[in-house]
Amino acid sequence: MAGQLAAVIGTGQTDHTAKRLDVSMAGLCREAIDRALADANVDWPDIDAVVVGKAPDMFEGVMMPELFLADALGAVGKPLLRVHTAGSVGGSTANVAASLVQGGVHRRVLAVAFEKQSESNAMWALSIPTPFTMPVHAGAGGYFAPHVRSYIRRAGAPEHIGAMVAAKDRRNGALNPHAHLKQPDITVESVRASKMLWDPIRYDETCPSSDGACAVVIADEKSAGPGAAWITATAMRTEPTTFAGRDQVNPQAGRDAAAALWKQAGIDDPLTEVDAAEIYVPFSWFEPMWLENLGFTGTGDGWKLTEAGETEIGGLLPVNPSGGVLSSNPIGASGMIRFAEAAMQVMGRAGAHQVADARVALGHAYGGGSQYFAMWVVSADKPS
Amino acid sequence: MTSLSAPLNVEFDYTRSLGPVLGRFMTGLRDRRIEGVRGDDGRVHVPPVEYDPVTARKLTEWVEVAAAGTVRSWTWVSEPDDGQPLTRPFAWALIQLDGADTSILHAVDVPSSDDIHTGMRVRVRWATDPVGSIHDIACFEPGEAVETQAGQGEAVTMVTTPVRLAYTHTASAEETRYLNGLQEGRLLGQRCPACQKVYIPPRGACPTDGVPTVDEVELPDHGTVTTFCIVNVPFLGQRIAPPYVAAYVLLDGADIAFQHLILGCDASSVRMGMRVKAVWRPRAEWQQSLANIDHFEPSGEADAPFETYSQHL
Numbered sequence: 001m002a003g004q005l006a007a008v009i010g011t012g013q014t015d016h017t018a019k020r021l022d023v024s025m026a027g028l029c030r031e032a033i034d035r036a037l038a039d040a041n042v043d044w045p046d047i048d049a050v051v052v053g054k055a056p057d058m059f060e061g062v063m064m065p066e067l068f069l070a071d072a073l074g075a076v077g078k079p080l081l082r083v084h085t086a087g088s089v090g091g092s093t094a095n096v097a098a099s100l101v102q103g104g105v106h107r108r109v110l111a112v113a114f115e116k117q118s119e120s121n122a123m124w125a126l127s128i129p130t131p132f133t134m135p136v137h138a139g140a141g142g143y144f145a146p147h148v149r150s151y152i153r154r155a156g157a158p159e160h161i162g163a164m165v166a167a168k169d170r171r172n173g174a175l176n177p178h179a180h181l182k183q184p185d186i187t188v189e190s191v192r193a194s195k196m197l198w199d200p201i202r203y204d205e206t207c208p209s210s211d212g213a214c215a216v217v218i219a220d221e222k223s224a225g226p227g228a229a230w231i232t233a234t235a236m237r238t239e240p241t242t243f244a245g246r247d248q249v250n251p252q253a254g255r256d257a258a259a260a261l262w263k264q265a266g267i268d269d270p271l272t273e274v275d276a277a278e279i280y281v282p283f284s285w286f287e288p289m290w291l292e293n294l295g296f297t298g299t300g301d302g303w304k305l306t307e308a309g310e311t312e313i314g315g316l317l318p319v320n321p322s323g324g325v326l327s328s329n330p331i332g333a334s335g336m337i338r339f340a341e342a343a344m345q346v347m348g349r350a351g352a353h354q355v356a357d358a359r360v361a362l363g364h365a366y367g368g369g370s371q372y373f374a375m376w377v378v379s380a381d382k383p384s
Numbered sequence: 385m386t387s388l389s390a391p392l393n394v395e396f397d398y399t400r401s402l403g404p405v406l407g408r409f410m411t412g413l414r415d416r417r418i419e420g421v422r423g424d425d426g427r428v429h430v431p432p433v434e435y436d437p438v439t440a441r442k443l444t445e446w447v448e449v450a451a452a453g454t455v456r457s458w459t460w461v462s463e464p465d466d467g468q469p470l471t472r473p474f475a476w477a478l479i480q481l482d483g484a485d486t487s488i489l490h491a492v493d494v495p496s497s498d499d500i501h502t503g504m505r506v507r508v509r510w511a512t513d514p515v516g517s518i519h520d521i522a523c524f525e526p527g528e529a530v531e532t533q534a535g536q537g538e539a540v541t542m543v544t545t546p547v548r549l550a551y552t553h554t555a556s557a558e559e560t561r562y563l564n565g566l567q568e569g570r571l572l573g574q575r576c577p578a579c580q581k582v583y584i585p586p587r588g589a590c591p592t593d594g595v596p597t598v599d600e601v602e603l604p605d606h607g608t609v610t611t612f613c614i615v616n617v618p619f620l621g622q623r624i625a626p627p628y629v630a631a632y633v634l635l636d637g638a639d640i641a642f643q644h645l646i647l648g649c650d651a652s653s654v655r656m657g658m659r660v661k662a663v664w665r666p667r668a669e670w671q672q673s674l675a676n677i678d679h680f681e682p683s684g685e686a687d688a689p690f691e692t693y694s695q696h697l
Contacts, residue, residue, distance in 0.1 A: 021541065024403030026434050030442070044440045061398040061547040071433055074440035119399050123619040131390035131553045132563055134674050135623035136630040136643050138615040145613030146632060150697035153611075153656055153690075199614035199651075243591035244581035244639035245695055 003102035005221040005383060007228035008343035010040020016180040016212035016328035019118040025065070026072035029114050029213045032333075033073070036110070036215035039349075047217070048106035049079040053093030053113035055086060055332035055367075058125035060116055073112060085238075087140075088280070089113060090214060090335030091365030091374030095234045097218050098376065102231075107220045114213035115330035122209060122331065138198065141206060141283065143369060145198035147248045148285040152200065154249060157288065157303040159200075163191035165284035166205045166326055168312055173323025175313075175352040180210045180328040191284075205284035205326075212330030214337045229343035229378040232360075233264035241369040248370060254293040257373040262295065265377040267360075271296045271305075274377075275358040276318045276345040278338035280365045282325045287311065290364065291319070294375075313355060321345070321353040335365025339376055346380040388560045388672055392553040397546045405434040408446070410540040414516035416532045418508070420447050420484050430484035449483035452507035452529035456480050456487045460497040469523045475500045479524055491523040499526075516540030558586040558597070563672035565602075569664060573638060575599040581639035585674075605662035605677070607635035608688040610696045614651045629654050633680055634696050641696055644674070648681025657693065659685035 012035025014020070020028055029052075037043060050073050054065045062068070066075075066082035073080065083093040090113035097111035123139035137143070151157065170186045173179035186204070194204035219228070237257035239246070258270075267273045279294070281287045288302030296317060297305055305311055311319035320326070322341040325334050342363035344350040350358075364375045402410055405421060409432050412419045420430035422445040425438060430449055435442055458477035464470055469491035477500070478487035493509065494500045506524040510532060514520040555563060558574060562585045565572035573584030578593035582601050589596055612631035615624075629651050632641035646654050648663065660680040670676045 019401075021401040022403070024401060024406060024434065027403040030435065058394070058396075061396060061545070071437045071440070072435045074435075076437050076440070116401075119401070120396060121620055123617075124396065124621045127619065127621060128392075128394055129621070129623055131392055132388070132555060132559070132673055134642075134644050136615075136628070136645055138613075138617060138622070138626075138630060139619060141617065142613060142615055142630060146611040146630070147697070149613065149656065150611045154694070154697065195616070196614070197617045199616065201613070240591050242640065244576075244579070244583065245592075247697070249697055 004104050005230065006098050006101035006218055007224035007230045008216050008378060009219045009224050009228050010036045010038070010042070010217040011340040011343055012036030012039055012215045013178045013337060013340065014212045015178050016210045016330055018180065018208065018210065020116065020211040021118065025060070025062070025114065025116050026069055028116060028211060029069060029112050030072055032114070032213035032215040033110065033112055036217050040217035042108060042217060044074045046108050047074060047078065047110045049100055049109045050075040051081045051083060051093050051097040051100070051109060051111045053083045053089040053111070053332055053336065055089055055115055056125065059122055059331065060119045074110070085372040085374065086367030087331055088335050088365040088367030088372040088374045090333050090337065091339055091363060092236055092335070092372065094216055094336050094339040094363070095236055095374050095376060097216070098231050098234055101218050101220050107223055109218050110215060111218065111336065112213060112215040113333040113336040115332040116211045117209045117330065118211050141198040141201055144283055145201045148283060149200050151249045151285060151289050155288070155300040155303055158307070160188055160192065161288060161303045161306055162205050162284040163188045164306055165281065165287040166191045169281065169320050169324045169326040172313065172321050172353055173327025176322045176327065177351070178328065179323040180208050180212070181323070201283050207282040207325045207329035210328050210330040212328060212333050214333040214340050216336065216340050216343065227347055229346045229380070230382050231376055232379045232383055233261045233377040234375070235261040235264065236374045239371050241371050249289060250293050250299060251370045253371065254290070254366065254373045255295070257375055258294045261375050261377060267377070270294065271317055273360060274317060274362050275360050276321060276342065276355040277362040278322060278324065278341040278364065279319055279362070280325055280335060280338055281320060282329060284326060287319055294364065313353065318355045321350065321355050335367070335374060338365055339363030342376070343378050346378050385557065385560060387554050387557055388563050389552050389554040392551040393548070394551070395546065395548040397544050400543050400545055402541055402543060403434060405432050405443070407539060407541050410516045410543065413518065413520040414514045414537065414540055415535045416510050416514065417534055418449050418451055418481060420449050421445065422447050427485035428483060429486045430481050430488055447483065449481045450529050451481070451532065452505065452527070453479045453481035453484070455492065455500065455502055455504045455506055457502055458492065458500055469519070474523065477506070477524065479506060490521055493523045493525050517543055556588050558588040561600070562586055566674060566676050567670050567672045569667070569670065569676070571603040571605055571635065573601045573603050575601050582637060583640055584635060584638050584642065601637065603635045603637050605635070606683055607633050607638070607660060608693050609646065609654065609656060609658040609660055610634050610641050610693045611656055612646065612654055627651055631680070633660060634693055642674070644677065645679040646681070647679040655687060657687040657690060659683045659688060
């Protein structure tokens with residue numbers, strides 16, 4: 001582990017929902033921040049710097065959120081950075097905040113990420129027709145559906161795997177007070193009966209459109225007390241959206257980031273050494289795809305772990321015990337929610353969706369056309 | 385050769401849920417009342433801020449201020465833009481309302497820049513039909529406050545803020561050659577001198593090797609569907625009525641697929657590996673666009689073996 005030790009000492013989330021019409025963007029962020037500060041048992045004077053993450057500007061039509069939110073984020077008189085890596089931004093924001101502590105620059109850094117999808121229309125924002133091209137684009141679902149089809153063909157995966165993931169994540173969401181969708185009674189059959197949106201992706205295999213925010217407080221060794229989530233590894237990698245020979249199903253950037261992450265964390269066999277994983281799964285099939293990309297299984301075998309029920313709470317590797325992106329998707333915040341939920345698991349603060357004896361957890365996010373990857377490993381045990 | 389360009393207009397009516405502080409401020413404006421909020425240091429902020437700029441604490445103490453104040457600074461706008469408060473030349477000014485400790489930015493309606501000065505007294509000119517928006521203050525004008533009839537109604541909780549961006553989208557030199565080729569019914573790609581991969585549309589530089597691509601390669605108008613989805617979702621701004629098949633088509637001889645439509649068969653019969661050929665629009669309609677190919681349809685050939693396109697997924 002390079003640099004100083006850093007740990008998550010508090011997390012906070014809004015109760016994610018379709019439309020938070022009662023609060024401004026500032027108010028939405030503050031709800032998560034105030035909860036994170038309380039969870040960390042710190043106050044504004046304790047915070048040395050603020051890092052804010054936000055997905056593409058077109059989503060809310062706010063070009064410089066870091067400028068108009070400075071007061072609300074408590075950043076006046078302090079360094080304020082804005083991070084943007086599309087849908088993975090919540091994860092990379094947490095990693096940037098961690099690096100400010102690991103680098104010895106600051107003792108306590110507040111990271112916050114948000115999205116107020118109700119103020120705009122993400123499907124529209126992701127489908128702007130560029131001159132001279134065929135206007136066949138159809139939002140994120142339209143972008144990812146062909147690559148999901150490629151995965152199914154390449155891996156020879158049975159058709160019901162996607163529905164299994166969706167049913168599991170929605171049931172997990174019902175255990176999480178912050179989740180947007182709570183569907184305790186959902187079944188594989190009901191998912192498979194839902195409307196086909198972007199064939200092969202069905203309605204119930206698709207993330208919701210949410211308003212929400214997430215915040216974490218990251219502290220140095222001196223400020224982190226017992227019960228902190230120690231950050232044992234962080235990794236980020238990027239690749240272009242398109243190039244000849246690009247593997248859209250199992251992108252090189254994700255494989256490289258994962259390899260670097262496990263090495264940094266001293267993890268040889270992720271499947272047995274990681275106790276819980278919060279993986280960015282906005283469409284159900286990305287669970288088996290990312291299980292392979294992250295190296296939890298060999299190529300083509302991710303779906304077998306899902307099918308065996310090993311990604312359920314109580315399985316070999318519980319994936320998205322919080323309900324994941326399939327249960328709540330405030331886009332800019334979704335990556336940080338993964339990172340915060342991983343921390344909550346090893347801090348023992350995950351409530352009804354707590355994985356028993358979770359000591360090591362993964363937070364993962366991806367963004368753009370599977371071109372930005374951000375991940376971290378957190379541990380209940382302080383690195384020696 | 386001149387690069388092609390085309391307008392790209394992006395517009396959306398964003399909504400803003402105002403929250404308790406700005407909501408109350410906008411409700412006040414609709415009722416012809418201006419309210420500020422007191423900060424932890426005692427200063428009265430107008431417009432109000434949700435969180436104290438020094439302590440970051442949530443602010444809740446309201447103070448009504450006058451509809452008149454003093455110009456603290458200003459600048460002259462000799463050529464107003466669309467959407468600004470006045471269509472004739474005017475001043476943007478920072479105005480400290482009586483009872484406030486901060487200044488509000490708004491327009492002052494005076495005939496010329498000789499008619500405004502720092503320290504000048506100005507008053508609100510209310511809009512005729514207030515709706516709960518900063519535009520309920522039409523502008524400021526010289527003078528002292530006058531009595532106004534206060535209105536009242538439902539609390540204002542939301543404003544709509546239309547955003548319009550007018551871009552000129554310019555194609556690269558290489559893309560322009562490709563688009564000019566399309567106007568003649570030709571499909572022109574380029575080959576990377578290092579990795580030998582053929583790109584269509586051409587990029588000008590290979591994304592993998594970073595070297596300029598100059599060798600032009602003319603490609604046939606038939607190829608293989610590598611993968612696809614069937615779009616069943618209607619959405620704002622959609623150009624093609626769903627359901628439709630959006631497919632990655634890998635032209636024979638190309639090393640990268642582009643997205644296009646598949647028609648001429650049931651959507652349910654489209655397959656990975658299906659061989660397809662272009663259906664061109666009538667020649668009289670050809671433009672500098674890939675839309676000259678109306679769609680691709682099955683060519684009737686046997687499906688391509690998986691190994692022939694598996695590295696393009």
